Amino acid sequence: MANNELTATGSETDTDAETDANRLITTAVEAETTERTGVSETVIETRDLDVYYGDEQALDSVSIEIPEHGVTALIGPSGCGKSTFLRCINRMNDLIDACRVEGEVVFKRKNVYDDDVDPVALRRTIGQVFQKPNPFPKSIRENVTYGLEVQGKSATDEDVERALKGAALWDEVKDQLDSSGLDLSGGQQQRLCIARAIAPDPEVILMDEPTSALDPVAASKIEDLIDDLAEEYTVVIVTHNMQQAARISDKTAVFLTGGELVEFDETATIFENPSDSRVEDYITGKFG
């Protein structure tokens, strides 16, 4: 959990730990080198989104406008509905029988829950990368070409090279494209999954804690990659790591227990000057 990471700074008292946590986060915000400023169009908008698993409500009337390009981070304590929210965007929740969605998820002016939306096609336009790298037990090349071939398109060598370069993996694997994707390291496997997600040329990439199963060096490479991807794609990322959110995101949404979206703003504002005292309490480690 982020709290543990933030307080594992050798501080002797809670107050010291809080100060250290704030300093770490502020430094991360200040250190963010890529400033993607300017007005961006909304690409995903949810309106009064409620989600239930059986009788349990997981999201409570969430309305948000996510801008095109850049990185939007979703943070909040365990069980507050971050992954549920992410899965609504490309209808991955359809695969969970007990899940019921009410309200709207508008992607480029179209409600993705309209009857005429094909969820499989939607998931190619809104790709997803999961917490644990999950390459197919196939060659590196086949992992990348899969997304194009299920659309009935033949994938060229150029397509493979483009996707692997886009995922910052090409130089490491260009001489072993026919080896199994499972023989790669964890970090390389995650970049292969990113290459697979970008091969069909999506507009949005959803990432659910994409670095939490990786060592710090591999995680740092993925963070750099996310920064590059955000030039071309809209990236929405769930993270438990507040320093990571501060480092890599342009905007941050804070969810709290009960599936409530409490605050959504520029990342610097969320970490340095949040409006809601519950956000400040969460960020300074008072709960969560």
Ligand SMILES: Nc1ncnc2c1ncn2[C@@H]1O[C@H](COP(=O)(O)OP(=O)(O)OP(=O)(O)O)[C@@H](O)[C@H]1O
């Ligand atoms: N497949 C499911 N079936 C039933 N309940 C679920 C399912 N997935 C999530 N939930 C419940 O919905 C709520 C929100 O869960 P979700 O995984 O979206 O939260 P989260 O903020 O992503 O949590 P974490 O940070 O621990 O991953 C929780 O109470 C969880 O138990």
